[in-house]
Amino acid sequence: MSALSVSDLVVRYGSVQAVDHVSFEVGEGEFISLLGPSGCGKTTTLRCIAGLEAAAGGRIRIGCDVVVRDGYETPPEKRGVNMVFQSYAVWPHMTVFDNVAYGLRTRGAAKAEVARRVGESLRLVGLEGFAERYGTELSGGQQQRVAVARAITTEPRLLLFDEPLSNLDAGLRERMRFELLALQRRLGRTSIYVTHDQAEAMVMSDRIILMNGGRIVQEDDPRTLYERPASRFAAGFVGNANLLDGNVVGEHGGGAFTVRLQGGLELRGHASVPDWRPPANGAALVCIRPEHVEVAPDGFRSVLEQVSYLGAVQNCELRVGELVLRADLPSRPRLMPGAEMSLRIDPDCVVLVPED
Amino acid sequence: MGRFLLPLLLGPALIVLILVPVGFMFLGAFMSGALVDPEARLTLDNVAAVYTTLPYLHTLASTLVVSLLVAALATLAGVALAWLTSRTDLPARAMMEIGIIAPLFLSPFVGAIAWLVLGSPRAGMLNVIAAEWFGATGPVINVATPAGIVLIMALYYVPYAYLTVSSALRNMDPALEEASYLNGSGVLATAVRVTLPVVRPSLISAFFFVFVLAAGTFAIPAALDRISQLRFLAVDVFQASATYPIDYGTSAAIGTLLFWISVLGVAAYRFASRAARRFVTVTARGYRIRLVRLRGWAAPSVALVVLYVLLSIVLPYLALLYSAFARPGGSIFSPVLTAANATAVASSREVAGAMRNTLEVGLITPTLCVALGLIVAYAVRRVRVRGAGALDYITMFSIAVPGIVFGSGVFWTYVITPIYGTVWVLVLAFIASYLPFAYRISDTALLQIDRSLEEASALCGAGHARTLTRVTLMLVKPALLSAWIMVFIFAVREISAAVLLTSSDNVVLSVLSYNYLDYGDVPKAAVVGLLQTLLLIAGVLAGRFVFRVKLSRQV
Numbered sequence: 001m002s003a004l005s006v007s008d009l010v011v012r013y014g015s016v017q018a019v020d021h022v023s024f025e026v027g028e029g030e031f032i033s034l035l036g037p038s039g040c041g042k043t044t045t046l047r048c049i050a051g052l053e054a055a056a057g058g059r060i061r062i063g064c065d066v067v068v069r070d071g072y073e074t075p076p077e078k079r080g081v082n083m084v085f086q087s088y089a090v091w092p093h094m095t096v097f098d099n100v101a102y103g104l105r106t107r108g109a110a111k112a113e114v115a116r117r118v119g120e121s122l123r124l125v126g127l128e129g130f131a132e133r134y135g136t137e138l139s140g141g142q143q144q145r146v147a148v149a150r151a152i153t154t155e156p157r158l159l160l161f162d163e164p165l166s167n168l169d170a171g172l173r174e175r176m177r178f179e180l181l182a183l184q185r186r187l188g189r190t191s192i193y194v195t196h197d198q199a200e201a202m203v204m205s206d207r208i209i210l211m212n213g214g215r216i217v218q219e220d221d222p223r224t225l226y227e228r229p230a231s232r233f234a235a236g237f238v239g240n241a242n243l244l245d246g247n248v249v250g251e252h253g254g255g256a257f258t259v260r261l262q263g264g265l266e267l268r269g270h271a272s273v274p275d276w277r278p279p280a281n282g283a284a285l286v287c288i289r290p291e292h293v294e295v296a297p298d299g300f301r302s303v304l305e306q307v308s309y310l311g312a313v314q315n316c317e318l319r320v321g322e323l324v325l326r327a328d329l330p331s332r333p334r335l336m337p338g339a340e341m342s343l344r345i346d347p348d349c350v351v352l353v354p355e356d
Numbered sequence: 357m358g359r360f361l362l363p364l365l366l367g368p369a370l371i372v373l374i375l376v377p378v379g380f381m382f383l384g385a386f387m388s389g390a391l392v393d394p395e396a397r398l399t400l401d402n403v404a405a406v407y408t409t410l411p412y413l414h415t416l417a418s419t420l421v422v423s424l425l426v427a428a429l430a431t432l433a434g435v436a437l438a439w440l441t442s443r444t445d446l447p448a449r450a451m452m453e454i455g456i457i458a459p460l461f462l463s464p465f466v467g468a469i470a471w472l473v474l475g476s477p478r479a480g481m482l483n484v485i486a487a488e489w490f491g492a493t494g495p496v497i498n499v500a501t502p503a504g505i506v507l508i509m510a511l512y513y514v515p516y517a518y519l520t521v522s523s524a525l526r527n528m529d530p531a532l533e534e535a536s537y538l539n540g541s542g543v544l545a546t547a548v549r550v551t552l553p554v555v556r557p558s559l560i561s562a563f564f565f566v567f568v569l570a571a572g573t574f575a576i577p578a579a580l581d582r583i584s585q586l587r588f589l590a591v592d593v594f595q596a597s598a599t600y601p602i603d604y605g606t607s608a609a610i611g612t613l614l615f616w617i618s619v620l621g622v623a624a625y626r627f628a629s630r631a632a633r634r635f636v637t638v639t640a641r642g643y644r645i646r647l648v649r650l651r652g653w654a655a656p657s658v659a660l661v662v663l664y665v666l667l668s669i670v671l672p673y674l675a676l677l678y679s680a681f682a683r684p685g686g687s688i689f690s691p692v693l694t695a696a697n698a699t700a701v702a703s704s705r706e707v708a709g710a711m712r713n714t715l716e717v718g719l720i721t722p723t724l725c726v727a728l729g730l731i732v733a734y735a736v737r738r739v740r741v742r743g744a745g746a747l748d749y750i751t752m753f754s755i756a757v758p759g760i761v762f763g764s765g766v767f768w769t770y771v772i773t774p775i776y777g778t779v780w781v782l783v784l785a786f787i788a789s790y791l792p793f794a795y796r797i798s799d800t801a802l803l804q805i806d807r808s809l810e811e812a813s814a815l816c817g818a819g820h821a822r823t824l825t826r827v828t829l830m831l832v833k834p835a836l837l838s839a840w841i842m843v844f845i846f847a848v849r850e851i852s853a854a855v856l857l858t859s860s861d862n863v864v865l866s867v868l869s870y871n872y873l874d875y876g877d878v879p880k881a882a883v884v885g886l887l888q889t890l891l892l893i894a895g896v897l898a899g900r901f902v903f904r905v906k907l908s909r910q911v
Binding site: 050051052053075076077078079081082083085086087088089091092093094102103106107147150151154156 | 529531532534535536537538539540541542545549550553554556646
């Protein structure tokens with residue numbers, strides 16, 4: 001049985017449908033992310049799972065307990081889940097030790113056990129020696145670790161993360177990503193992670209649930225989500241993409257097609273979803289990632305219009321007839337605007353995306 | 357103008373307005389008679405008597421005990437009400453909140469007169485009703501007892517505690533409580549182990565805020581004290597200078613004692629407020645807090661709020677209306693209503709004069725007070741004049757000075773000048789008392805205006821004066837209007853300084869109703885109290901609907 005099952009979840013704020021019939025399952029020990037722009041319903045979904053927000057409809061099952069079902073709501077303290085908050089929510093009137101011990105003491109755990117398990121959690125997050133400090137005396141990163149230690153100490157059935165890294169500065173955020181992931185792998189806790197940062201979701205998740213406008217748009221592992229976006233929104237939100245309008249002019253079986261882009265350029269590619277059929281007028285949306293455009297001796301011709309040097313790559317704007325293509329090319333040799341270049345795109349990297 | 361001239365003008369003005377009266381009161385405490393008295397000389401007698409002998413120390417002790425009890429009760433009730441309105445799904449929360457803070461805009465003195473009508477031992481309406489309906493043989497309630505005074509004072513100070521605590525609860529990161537739920541604590545455990553400890557500094561500051569207000573209060577004990585035997589410092593300051601044998605020196609000496617208590621209370625309050633700022637945590641974007649479902653507790657909770665509104669507003673005003681409009685001597689079960697008494701009082705020359713004086717004071721005080729508060733705030737915050745710290749300190753200093761102490765100081769300072777006996781002497785005392793409110797509100801408003809808004813005006817070619825009038829003043833206008841309304845309300849209902857400074861030509865409504873009460877004419881006092889209340893309500897309504905001011909956020 002899956003660790004979490006959400007089916008047909010609906011949340012309304014007045015007339016606004018914040019979460020619109022969302023359903024998904026999370027397997028035991030899985031790390032999944034809810035990814036999407038702000039206002040897409042990802043945090044609301046997470047808060048419904050925690051019991052902090054009331055659902056207008058749908059069912060939520062955690063383990064073998066149904067916690068939300070037509071108007072019935074198990075209160076949050078009885079759900080056996082724990083959460084790491086965006087604002088850390090480290091209680092300012094308690095020491096680090098008391099913060100982490102809170103859940104155990106609530107359950108009436110024995111003193112020796114509290115000491116042992118709090119010590120263990122603090123060691124896991126690298127905060128040994130901070131037990132007697134107050135939350136407000138710690139830096140943001142340290143407070144975040146306290147929040148994580150507090151959440152894992154109660155051994156929750158689900159570990160929920162609500163944009164936990166968004167208040168940290170860039171360098172620390174990157175380091176914490178790997179630490180959190182390593183911790184989750186070690187503890188094997190089923191985790192649900194809300195973020196609007198696609199890089200964060202890609203690095204950490206077994207599976208990403210991409211949301212927009214209160215609905216689930218796509219649900220896949222990071223590689224599939226990036227390489228086979230199933231909609232214009234998915235292609236545009238996850239990573240950079242050239243999204244070009246084209247026409248299917250040939251079909252080769254197995255999902256492979258030839259498309260003609262504006263200005264006559266013809267490319268071979270394949271559909272991102274199996275069994276995709278081009279519509280009657282043959283129109284198709286073509287997604288090409290900038291890093292998949294290469295310089296090759298006998299490809300199609302283009303003129304370099306603009307170039308920005310980014311260190312690792314140079315971000316180029318290339319004109320192919322009427323078409324403008326963005327490409328990330330190796331930063332050497334140095335390219336100058338006006339140069340004529342011959343380009344190639346691997347057919348494996350030309351993806352036909354169904355229009356929304 | 358600028359950095360040198362402005363403090364040269366403001367500094368002396370503030371010193372004369374605020375520090376000189378307090379200084380003169382201290383001087384008076386060491387004088388054997390009023391300053392006009394040619395035989396007056398310096399003496400230690402008054403101070404020695406007040407600070408070391410029993411009757412005064414007894415008054416000091418009862419003032420302290422009563423104020424501490426009042427502060428504790430008001431804070432307790434304030435916390436409970438604040439938790440209900442900010443953390444639960446209490447029905448009609450907005451209306452409930454209006455009911456809770458409404459007593460702020462009414463006069464506690466008028467409330468005390470009403471409670472005298474309701475709960476005096478023999479003739480009190482509640483006692484008469486209890487005897488008639490339930491066959492009670494003795495008085496069931498007696499407000500003219502220490503317990504009665506404590507309860508009625510607490511009743512009228514609940515809104516102050518409520519506002520302090522509810523703003524702390526609203527500013528608290530909801531995730532702190534949510535984290536507690538997710539760690540397995542229920543509603544009650546979370547409230548006790550997380551919510552209360554986190555807002556504890558603001559509970560302490562609410563406690564001391566109410567303590568300072570209660571210790572300096574004149575209105576309620578003065579109304580009820582005549583029949584109880586509870587001595588109160590603020591009342592003694594007045595009694596010593598108004599009843600025979602008149603002893604101005606002793607009055608001033610008691611004033612200094614009251615001053616020290618107030619200073620200590622304000623110091624404790626400031627300490628607690630600083631601690632409150634230390635507890636500020638990082639807050640996430642504002643999602644709505646999960647409200648506790650009251651379910652079966654909803655009805656008792658609503659009943660609690662309704663009971664409060666009933667006790668603080670509804671019953672008192674019913675009693676006042678009864679005593680103003682019922683023919684004296686009739687039964688309260690079948691009152692004969694008549695407007696004769698009310699119209700006679702309202703159209704009397706005394707009331708007309710008091711009304712005119714109250715309006716004069718009520719319009720002049722807030723206007724000058726807000727203007728001065730704004731200028732000081734502008735000098736301190738924007739021009740960053742030399743000595744800004746000192747200006748700030750002097751302006752805020754009067755927070756620690758009870759109204760009656762200012763009254764006493766202004767009396768000693770101006771008694772030999774021609775303005776004594778005019779409404780202007782009241783205006784001076786009131787401005788000094790309420791300047792901190794006007795200053796704080798202006799200061800907060802200026803702080804919230806991003807400097808770049810003014811800089812943008814300058815870069816568009818506007819001069820200093822144009823930027824000031826077209827940008828800065830326009831942006832702080834809403835705050836200034838609400839400060840004006842607040843000070844208007846304070847000035848109209850003020851009684852402690854007014855009663856000390858009164859003479860035949862500057863009687864205001866509050867003093868007039870005190871005088872009627874003093875002669876034992878409760879119906880007349882009730883009519884004047886009602887007139888005063890009408891004026892206050894007009895002020896609140898003007899603020900709410902004409903100026904669109906949110907008063908609950910400004911106190």
